[in-house]
Amino acid sequence: MSQQQQILSLWLALERIPRLATSKKLAIVKQFGLSELFQMSATSLHKMGLSSSQIQAITQPNWGVIDNCFTQCQQKGIEVIHIEQSQYPQLLLHTHNPPLILFLQGNVALLNQPQLAIVGSRSATMSALEQTKRFASSLARSKLVITSGLAIGIDSAAHQGALQVNGSTIAVVATGLDRVYPKRNTALAKQIVEQDGLIVSEYLPGSVAHKGCFPRRNRIITGMSLGTLVMEATIKSGSLISAKLALEQNRDVFAMPGSIHNPQSKGCHYLIKQGAILVDEVDDILSVLEIPVSDGLICSDAKKSQKSDQQDLFIDPLLSSVDYEATPVDRVVSRSKLPTEEVITRLITLELNGLVAAVPGGYIRLN
Numbered sequence: 001m002s003q004q005q006q007i008l009s010l011w012l013a014l015e016r017i018p019r020l021a022t023s024k025k026l027a028i029v030k031q032f033g034l035s036e037l038f039q040m041s042a043t044s045l046h047k048m049g050l051s052s053s054q055i056q057a058i059t060q061p062n063w064g065v066i067d068n069c070f071t072q073c074q075q076k077g078i079e080v081i082h083i084e085q086s087q088y089p090q091l092l093l094h095t096h097n098p099p100l101i102l103f104l105q106g107n108v109a110l111l112n113q114p115q116l117a118i119v120g121s122r123s124a125t126m127s128a129l130e131q132t133k134r135f136a137s138s139l140a141r142s143k144l145v146i147t148s149g150l151a152i153g154i155d156s157a158a159h160q161g162a163l164q165v166n167g168s169t170i171a172v173v174a175t176g177l178d179r180v181y182p183k184r185n186t187a188l189a190k191q192i193v194e195q196d197g198l199i200v201s202e203y204l205p206g207s208v209a210h211k212g213c214f215p216r217r218n219r220i221i222t223g224m225s226l227g228t229l230v231m232e233a234t235i236k237s238g239s240l241i242s243a244k245l246a247l248e249q250n251r252d253v254f255a256m257p258g259s260i261h262n263p264q265s266k267g268c269h270y271l272i273k274q275g276a277i278l279v280d281e282v283d284d285i286l287s288v289l290e291i292p293v294s295d296g297l298i299c300s301d302a303k304k305s306q307k308s309d310q311q312d313l314f315i316d317p318l319l320s321s322v323d324y325e326a327t328p329v330d331r332v333v334s335r336s337k338l339p340t341e342e343v344i345t346r347l348i349t350l351e352l353n354g355l356v357a358a359v360p361g362g363y364i365r366l367n
Contacts, residue, residue, distance in 0.1 A: 005070060010034050011082035013061040015100040017054050022097045072205040078177050079104040087111060095223040095249050099202035103177050106198035110168050115145040117221045119239045120154025120231035121264050126359040128232035130366060133161035138282045140167020142291050147225050149217055150185055154231045159188060169197045172221045174213035176205040218242045226289050227252035233267030240267050252288055254279045259324045318346050319355060326361040
């Protein structure tokens with residue numbers, strides 16, 4: 001075993017001490033030293049106020065589990081870093097409960113590049129998914145790493161938006177890196193690694209997801225990021241937990257408003273009422289984070305030119321006949337008082353220009 005692996009083994013043994021806060025573990029290491037801690041007697045540890053289970057985890061670590069962990073990591077191409085290594089995300093160090101160990105697959109250099117967390121509902125509306133991809137693509141062009149949780153819905157759209165423009169994305173997961181949850185995102189996880197992205201976990205290979213894993217995962221997503229953008233969420237959404245974590249970590253929280261009739265927008269509206277930054281264009285984020293605007297952004301001069309070219313489409317009275325929720329074609333016909341054939345033709349034109357989107361039940365307005 002190399003010296004580096006010996007050190008990692010000790011950090012992993014430290015991580016596995018039950019019911020002991022990270023701050024307490026780090027304080028003990030600072031006072032006694034990492035290797036010295038695991039050589040202390042049970043009597044000395046008892047005097048420190050540690051419980052019997054904590055003392056046993058220090059005096060008799062399960063080296064078999066730890067050795068097996070490193071064997072699996074080596075076989076599956078998983079890199080392991082500890083909290084005192086330079087590769088460890090520095091922003092995460094300044095949070096309340098950073099993991100002592102991180103398991104990584106992909107481009108480790110992304111950990112310390114500027115990141116924006118994008119989170120939201122697993123059952124997002126079509127409009128929110130399209131907006132998420134659009135924002136993620138534009139933000140990725142501005143060299144922000146898009147960080148999310150590999151869940152279905154908004155998370156997947158955020159990763160996909162970054163990948164579409166060959167941007168950088170990080171997926172933080174709630175399982176060991178030898179499995180993908182949900183399984184339907186297996187291809188997406190593979191694409192992230194293949195396109196020089198990164199997948200991150202604090203869990204040993206073989207670990208399965210359970211309910212308590214997801215809030216822990218969320219603290220890493222927000223903790224590594226300069227800010228968190230909530231695209232769409234209900235009042236009881238886990239995304240609001242992420243927003244709360246971001247605020248506790250002294251990070252900016254952004255929220256996308258939506259239709260007042262859409263229950264999926266109520267969480268964002270609540271966040272805005274509580275002081276989150278309302279976002280309706282990419283510049284709203286870049287200006288706060290002080291990120292330079294690049295030529296590829298939808299808020300750039302190129303977009304202004306595009307807007308000018310589309311001016312006639314924006315003032316098309318047919319556009320005002322389409323709601324931000326699914327609008328049947330016959331309702332658009334009734335509102336616009338135009339022949340059905342003309343309505344369909346103009347809707348297709350609006351769709352090709354990104355102003356509306358075809359969804360089950362009709363069309364929705366995007367701009």
